[in-house]
Amino acid sequence: MPSPKARSSGSGPCPGGNGRYEFLSLSRAPAPQLLQRQGSDPTTARLRASESPSGRRGSGSSTSSTGGQQLPEEDCMRLNPSFVGIALRSLLAIDLWLSKRLGVCACEDSSWGSVRPLMKLVEISGHGIPWLAGAAYCLYKSDSAAGQEVMLNLLTALVLDLVLVGVMKAVVQRRRPAHNRMDMFATFSVDGYSFPSGHATRAAMCARFLLAHLVLAAPLRVLVLLWATFVGFSRVLLGRHHVTDVAFGFFMGYWQYNLVEMLWLSPVMLQSMIGRLH
Ligand SMILES: CC(C)=CCC/C(C)=C/COP(=O)(O)O
Structure with missing residues (x-):
């Protein structure tokens, strides 16, 4: 399999109108x-x-x-x-x-380049590492069985998401937009590919997860939905993804949550798994 990074635009200057997309008359x-x-x-x-x-x-x-x-x-x-x-x-x-x-925040000298740092913060809020670390920390700190169950399933969901998105990216091998600067932190090699957006799948799946398993007041529920939407939208503004990568990412993340519900790890199941380990 060719290295996606080799095919990607790299971290050079923003190509702007000099991208790879030539439309043939x-x-x-x-x-x-x-x-x-x-x-x-x-x-x-x-x-x-x-x-x-x-x-x-x-x-x-x-x-x-x-x-x-x-x-x-x-x-x-x-x-x-x-x-x-x-x-x-x-x-x-x-x-x-x-x-x-x-892709108006694709680089500092893009038309909305000044808000690029803000978009990168949104990017970090949907990155896998803070979510994995947060879920692991909450699992460790949780003193109720219900809390531990929810956090363990969130961790499982996040790992499942990384695997499914990785497989999908490796199969489809769509290049990222030509105007993207590959300056994301902590990526896997498949993240050189564009389809689907891992941030969009994670945002959609986690938003559904939080809305289903946390008791949140209405304004917070709205905030969760706005966050997920904004994470997806910021992928296109940053030039990281095509619109269809994000649209499909939302769709995939939505359905991934159904899979998580189907595979839900219950305390009984966990007990028997732990028992088998001993
Ligand atoms: C290193 C870990 C744990 C996750 C990588 C998260 C990541 C960088 C995903 C790529 O997302 P996009 O496909 O939206 O660019």
């Missing part, structure tokens, strides 16, 4: 070096090449006739792309465009 041939770069994926390279008139001229032996002109079969297939394919490509293009527009 349908009516214009892409630059040769662009074709070469996309050539790492043979299918994409072939499809891109077939978008160029020169690419059309020379490619393929299997042809079909259109208005007297011989076109390769693969081009004919591209003329009838499925609705789902068009919808997905459009969604992806909107996602890239919107994420770039919203």
Whole structure:
């Protein structure tokens, strides 16, 4: 598996408008070096090449006739792309465009660069380490069985979240936005990848967990929801993620909580597990 860090933009200056996202005009041939770069994926390279008139001229032996002109079969297939394919490509293009527009705190000289330190505080509030440390501390300090049960399950949920997000990132391997500066503290190697946002999954899951298991007054419940939303939103503002990474992260975190409820470790179960250890 290639190292995601090697593919990431690193900690250099914010690339701004000089990102990796080149949108290919349908009516214009892409630059040769662009074709070469996309050539790492043979299918994409072939499809891109077939978008160029020169690419059309020379490619393929299997042809079909259109208005007297011989076109390769693969081009004919591209003329009838499925609705789902068009919808997905459009969604992806909107996602890239919107994420770039919203990445206003991606670096100090971005339009909202002055609030970057505040956004980084929000980032820390949703980071795995403070949550793991906090849950472990509360578990240690808790003197009631109910409190210990809740904290132990929160710890389990946090570990489960790290594992599921890590697996998902390793499978999907989506790059972080080009304007992101990889200056996050304490990351795993898979955190070089973007999809889904681990902060968003954790925020959604923990918010549901806290709302379900802590007796909180209404203003505090609202605060928890606002915090979770803001953690997700700050990922895009910081340029760390695309909008879809965060949207899917919220969705995944929401469902992860259901999994936590299903796997809930009860005192009886814990007793028998501890008993088996002795
Ligand atoms: C080192 C530990 C315990 C957790 C890593 C937390 C982390 C840095 C997740 C990445 O989140 P995003 O996917 O939202 O950038």
